[in-house]
Amino acid sequence: MHSFVHMHQPVTYIRMVAGAAFLALSAVGNADAQEREADTGHAPIRFRDITSLNFYGQANEGVLRFDDGEETSDYGIVANGNAVSRAGLSLTTDYDRGWTFFANFELGFLARPAREKTQIGSSRVDDGSDRTETRKLEASLSSPRGGRFWIGQGSMASDGSSEHDLSGTGLIASSNVSNMGGGLFRTRQGALSDVSTAAAFNNFDGLGRQFRLRYDTPTTKGVTFRVSYGTDVVNNNKGDLQDVAVSYGGNVAGRNLSAGLAYAHDKFRDAETISGSVSALDPGTGLSLTVATAFRQQDRDARYHYLKLGLQRDWFSAGRTALSIDHYSGRAIVKAGSTSRSWGIAAVQRMDNWNTDLFFGMRRYDYDDSSDAFQHGVATMLGMRIGF
Template sequence: MTSLSMKSRVLFAALATCALPTTAAIAQDSQGIQPLEWNFRDHTAIQLYGQINKGILTFDDGDESTSYGLVDNDNSSTRLGITSTTNFDSGWEMFSNIEFEYQPHASNTVNQLDKNGADYGFDKTNFRKAEIAFSSERVGKFWLGQGSMASDGTAETDLSGTGVIAYSSVSDIGGGLFREDDGTLSNVTTSGAYSNLDGLGRKMRVRYDTPTFSGFTLKASYGQDTLNDDDDSLYDIAATYAADYNTVEVAASVGYARDEGDDADILSASFSTLHTPTGLSFTLAGGQNDADVNASYGYAKLGLEREFFAVGSTAFSVDYYDGQDISSDGADSTSYAFAMVQNVDNWNSQWYVSMRQFEYDDDVSDYEDGLSTMAGLRIKF
């Protein structure tokens, strides 16, 4: 905790730039509610931002239906952050970001035996980001502090418009424990049976991103999970691509990660394309984790996003997930879902609903299928 506090003090010092503010405003226009922003005379901008993402979740385990009431949507958690950006005359930019999340009743942790699933405490693990970066268009970007490793997000490229409620991490809208065919609740959770093997996530790290060349960016990082007091070495490399070919948008990511503590090599990749005139999109993701148990999965999504209403676009999607050996050797986990998201642009909000089927099998027992349904709202500012 001490080391994090020292880094936080450095970051807060960067935010408190020695300059007089010239403007501070919060506004709502045709593009939605804008973040609270202060602009300073030394070309520094400080911005406060965040989001609230809540929904009502139910889970039918094949025998009983459990309602968990209002939960935090783990697809995109409730969070608050502050950034500072300073542009220097030399062409360099200094950026810092502190962000934390608070979701004591999360959609991926509740279960039939613990309907509340709540942890109302606040500690260092609530910090998503506490980082500083220096960048230039010619040299690239150097990161230091708690934040995304190079491979973070490489399994989550998605242009469908329904990522707030449905994407490759299908267990974020979970529901709880699978029920065995004889009616007994097992100890197999939806969050344990499914994973999108998305690299190394956010850690205390050093990272470098190259400049973008023809849509390609390369990244590399080294870090440790200091928020969970784990000093095992973590390192990874990744590549991303994004391009707009007139009527077609394309985005892709691929990453390799090494976790020395788990003796694991993780490969993850995703691809998404959007035909802008029709709003049709197609997304693929997959990954493999070579450790004690070699887990792998594939994911596919078909989406449609159109302007049916003046308030904002409406997005629909169907997806399918197929995983092998995710929770244990010999385990098979499949899932498919329908999702709909209605954007309300003037309020930076998304209203959503989803239904997701979970089907799980392993060498221990036979299990009933599970069905989770969730409806909710995300508001960003």
């Protein structure tokens, strides 16, 4: 059951901030234990000098509120959809002549995802309070000259094509702006509509994680080509999934650069998508620029553009601070003629000794179509990610 307060009543918001502060202080109080867990998780167990076993994961939670223009909803503790809580186990075996076998099993924990919360409950049929997801169940065989062959549940070639981001704030502010959470838009008359922030904003980031066959070429001067063929066995969607992608990671004129471009065909949804992103970081000044865009042809032609400016500095001995401001503009995401706009600010503070990130984000969502006029919404999230 959600509680509502008007904007001129700050008590609930203060409680929300206090709750996040309590989470942060709890992490500080258990810093030694968390650091030991992190060290244990990142130090692989080795067998016969050629095989290593590594356990890893993260907990990523925050507190979320959403002002829809009439009332403010406090959702309490939710899962940060930009990097969900997860745990995984990987095995690596090195053979002669540079060949490597790799296997990975990873579960995601999707209790109360931020993007699915609305003023009247979850946007899914179930509440999502106890859901888990098999993110990865895959194996690969690779060599420096032969490239890498993948099989199983995992990233398609186009996955991540819209999310190359060196700003340091991708934990709370990515091109998939709806991940921070929000709710239903209200009409100008004050009634709740059936359009949610999750539906109105999309970054068309390739085909995600599916059961697939995939091949990656060897990386040459920072460039890698990928191709994959798969199907959505998790949701039992019948239809072929095919995509190709190219990515780059390296240094150009003294700037760090990460970029990707992909084409994807989803036969089940009869959709074709071209998506891409590029991010550049100047190590000297800490300034970064990130751009992402995509075009999807389905029953209508939908597209978006995303721009982010970032700054990273070592202001505190605990770790690097990252700040950013961004803007999203989309057309026909919900229906033909609809427009979706968003701007946001974000801050991420790294705590190196605890393997922890503290984050804050505020985002405004605007939506419009020919059916009615809508009020804007503002989402605020404060939380932390702890890695192990």
